[in-house]
Amino acid sequence: AWKNSVLADQWLASRRGKNPAQGEQSYSRAQAREIIQQLKSNRREFICGKNGIQITTEHDISDGRIRFPLPSNEEKIFPISIKNTSNESVTFVQYKCLRRMGIFSFHDECSVSASKTLLLSPGAVYDIEVRALTAFYGYFPVTLVFEFMKGNGETGDGFLIVRFISAVSNSKLAEDLAPTSKYVPYQRDLLKEVERIEVDGIPPIGSSSYELEREVPLGYFPPPLHLKDSISSGMFSKDKMKKNPTSQSNLLTSIIDFNRYNEKFHLLLHLEEKQMEIDIRKYDQKKQKMERHPRDKHLLILEVPGVAENRPSVLKGDHLFVSLSEESEAPEKVSYKGYVHGVELEKVRLGFSH
Known part of the structure; x- marks a missing residue:
């Protein structure tokens, strides 16, 4: 006899009852596809700092990647710092995910968006709070795109900076079996x-x-x-x-x-x-x-x-x-x-x- 089994969808389950923050709205499929194509052709251009804007966190590894451990059922909170190191003002237009991942939420004090931009003066630092929580084990990636414009935004001269955020939630057994030596790629x-x-x-x-x-x-x-x-x-x-x-x-x-x-x-x-x-x-x-x-x-x-x-x-x-x-x-x-x-x-x- 056939037996019906209900399988939990981890991604949908973690999204139920959650309203995305204002800055967390994701791109449309067409917009996301265009950015992905640009990333494939010139990844280095999108991950490096531009026009004095530097984006850093305490979990940076390399090549624009941000990775952190996420114990099951324990919320992780940390800031993404955006600093204007140039001598000119830069307008922070908005930040969006290429595709939303339910375990993540993003919050900032001014609720920056395309309709509510923020002018970053020389030397200014602005933080975006990242929150992550999951009840499941696995690897959870999300691509975050930051949009800026030179000056006060009237010139229309914009640029993007991308960060690849990933949370890793391992069981105790996986941590015990983890390698003790660093992985070295083929040389x-x-x-x-x-x-x-x-x-x-x-x-x-x-x-x-x-x-x-x-x-x-x-x-x-x-x-x-x-x-x-x-x-x-x-x-x-x-x-x-x-x-x-x-x-x-x-x-x-x-x-x-x-x-x-x-x-x-x-x-x-x-x-x-x-x-x-x-x-x-x-x-x-x-x-x-x-x-x-x-x-x-x-x-x-x-x-x-x-x-x-x-x-x-x-x-x-x-x-x-x-x-x-x-x-x-x-x-x-x-x-x-x-x-x-x-x-x-x-x-x-x-x-x-x-």
Whole structure:
């Protein structure tokens, strides 16, 4: 038998019984669509301050974004400050949301609107109060557009400044499982080959016993030099492999053949090795300080945030390369090889050359 279930609409539920403040009226669909298109074509132009007008909050992060935590059923109140840092007056015309989000409400002392503008004298600061309240968990974004005109508004020379406000309401479990290290986006400079002069460090006592016994000696098979150029030129991308197939790309896409399987696996292993070189560099850290071990003065301690989350396992006997921050761009950078003598939660003990 069918059973009817009523699902709560969080957005509509949070809007019931709420009247938007005067400055909270949103744009029409056509107006919002036009502003969104302008944002897509030149986002930087809309988020930066203009004509001496600066918009700030205590929750600013970057690129015009304002983000703050919002515990469930706890109202959050904070001001958005608009300051005229220029030597001329600027007219504050109005502020509107591209699309209303029910958990937010905005209030200001003068109820600024298109029919009730406010003249901001040089040095003047005007606050807009933001209130946010929700009974649900989730991510709640709203785009707020501020409209201004130069002078007293009679010139008709107007400009916009946009802020992207978002509230994040997490459960206790989500907070407990949150990452402890900062997210670092992909960096193209990881593809740049590192040339360095290595200075060997001090391995832990008995580290030689960690090596596995070799029943069959393995030779050294470095990736061919031309493979790096092929990767850099995008030879193995889908588009290049379709438009300009080469012997290597054909080998990569071909089915496994008894007569050429060794060539294919050679190529796959070499590609994997080059990928590992890039992947391991995702965990590079810059401008880090190391402390001397309190008991063993020959060792240095390095903090490695997130070592238990997404980093490769660091074991006793492994090694890291460290260089001086001021020599990071030097053509012949000296890298000091530090052997891991122990791992303590998010810290590693390293042994370097004297």
